[in-house]
Amino acid sequence: MKKKLAGTMFVYNAVSQDYCFTESVKSLLEFCNAVYIVNAGSTDATNEAIYKLMWDNENISVHSTSNQEWHRHKGKEKLSHFTNIAIEMAEKDGFEYVFNLQADEIVHESSYKYIEEAIMSGTDSFMSKRINLWGSPFTMLDVPQHRKPCSTEIVRLAKSSYRAYDDAESLGDTQNGSFVNTKYLEDIRIYHMGFVRDRKIHPNKIRHMQAEVFNVGVDTKLDGMEVFDPYAWFSKEDLKPISEPLPQLIQTWALQRMY
Numbered sequence: 001m002k003k004k005l006a007g008t009m010f011v012y013n014a015v016s017q018d019y020c021f022t023e024s025v026k027s028l029l030e031f032c033n034a035v036y037i038v039n040a041g042s043t044d045a046t047n048e049a050i051y052k053l054m055w056d057n058e059n060i061s062v063h064s065t066s067n068q069e070w071h072r073h074k075g076k077e078k079l080s081h082f083t084n085i086a087i088e089m090a091e092k093d094g095f096e097y098v099f100n101l102q103a104d105e106i107v108h109e110s111s112y113k114y115i116e117e118a119i120m121s122g123t124d125s126f127m128s129k130r131i132n133l134w135g136s137p138f139t140m141l142d143v144p145q146h147r148k149p150c151s152t153e154i155v156r157l158a159k160s161s162y163r164a165y166d167d168a169e170s171l172g173d174t175q176n177g178s179f180v181n182t183k184y185l186e187d188i189r190i191y192h193m194g195f196v197r198d199r200k201i202h203p204n205k206i207r208h209m210q211a212e213v214f215n216v217g218v219d220t221k222l223d224g225m226e227v228f229d230p231y232a233w234f235s236k237e238d239l240k241p242i243s244e245p246l247p248q249l250i251q252t253w254a255l256q257r258m259y
Contacts, residue, residue, distance in 0.1 A: 005119055006090035006160070007032035008100045010082035012070060016044040017205045018197040021103035023249045025053055025060065028101055030249075031112040034059045034093070036086040041067035063089060076167035076214050083164040087171075091160035100156045100164065100171055104194035105130070106247045114187035118157060123181040125158035125171060128188040133196045135230045137246060137254035139239040149233075150192070155180055157188065167214075191247055195230070196257055202228035 007028030014021040028035045039050050039062060047064075054060045063085060073081050083100060090098050097119045101107065107115075111128075118126045130152050134141045141148065155162075155170040162171040197205065203225045210218050221232045246254055 004033050004095045005031070005097045005099060005115070006093070006095035007035040008037075008083065008086035008090055008098050009035070009103055010038040010040050010079075010086055011042065011046055011050065011103045012040040012082075013042050013044045014046045014103050015042075015049055016046075016201075017208070018201045019103040020106065020193050020197075020250060020253050021046075022049060022053065023253055024101055024103050024105055027106045027247065027249050028099065029057060029059060030109065031107070031115055032059075032099060034061065034090070034095070036060075036089045037062045038082050038086045038089075039064040040082040041065050041070035043067055061089065074215060077165075078213060079168040080164035080166060083168040087160060087163060095160050098158060098160045098162075098171075100158075100168070101190070102168070102192075102194075104192065104197070106191045106193065106250045108189045108191060108244070108247045109249075110244075111188045114184045115157060118181070118184050118188070121181070123179070124173065125155050125162055125180050126188065127153055127180050127182045127185045128156050128190055129185055130154050130190045130192050131242065132192045133242070134234060135196075135236070135239050136259070137193065137196045137250075137257060138242055140242050141234065141238060142240040143234065143238050147234075147238075149195070153185065154190070156190065191250065193250060193254070196254070198257060199228040199259060200226070 011021050025035055037050060050062055054062050087098050132141045132152060151169050158171040162173050164171055165174055203222055207218050207222060210216050
């Protein structure tokens with residue numbers, strides 16, 4: 001690529017909460033010149049896993065914060081706070097564009113050529129499609145906008161002057177307003193694996209996010225739930241098969257989480 005592109009991500013206790021972050025980082029390395037990871041005070045085996053990734057690849061840079069720093073920030077904005085540390089690292093190192101990926105997401109390999117084409121156009125930011133898997137790694141939610149648990153159209157590819165905001169679903173220029181190019185909406189596809197993680201881990205992960213990140217009451221559907229039941233929220237009629245094979249880098253991970 002003629003214009004440098006950096007991948008960015010933050011992680012927190014990704015191993016114990018069954019994030020596919022190793023595969024996510026490897027996905028970024030496929031099409032980015034460098035990857036910046038913020039370890040936001042993890043207290044589990046995430047620390048060792050991140051540094052193994054860094055030792056194995058000289059294009060990965062890691063910045064670690066304390067666990068006290070993680071708990072000092074409250075509300076959904078904490079997600080954008082730690083995301084922006086990674087983006088600021090990339091901007092400081094002279095990268096023109098960033099692709100921000102969350103630690104439970106994978107970019108489909110057919111998207112790589114469109115990402116390169118997009119940044120060659122010089123546009124400030126680009127809309128991407130996020131596929132929210134549910135029920136199994138091979139089925140996706142197909143529900144109206146008001147029923148979606150998170151957005152399916154997001155801005156993750158942008159100039160490095162852009163920042164994450166709110167819960168870090170998208171990047172934007174909060175000072176000058178954003179121009180978002182939608183040309184590649186169907187071509188740049190991100191698979192969200194977060195709802196199909198290990199079902200024995202998922203209930204506590206949701207409780208953690210609702211109570212400790214979003215500061216909202218824990219969903220009563222989770223009362224007594226030890227193994228995640230995806231059909232407590234959506235029916236099988238709300239799902240449809242994915243329209244293409246999963247990204248290659250996530251296929252083994254996905255098969256290990258079939259029920």
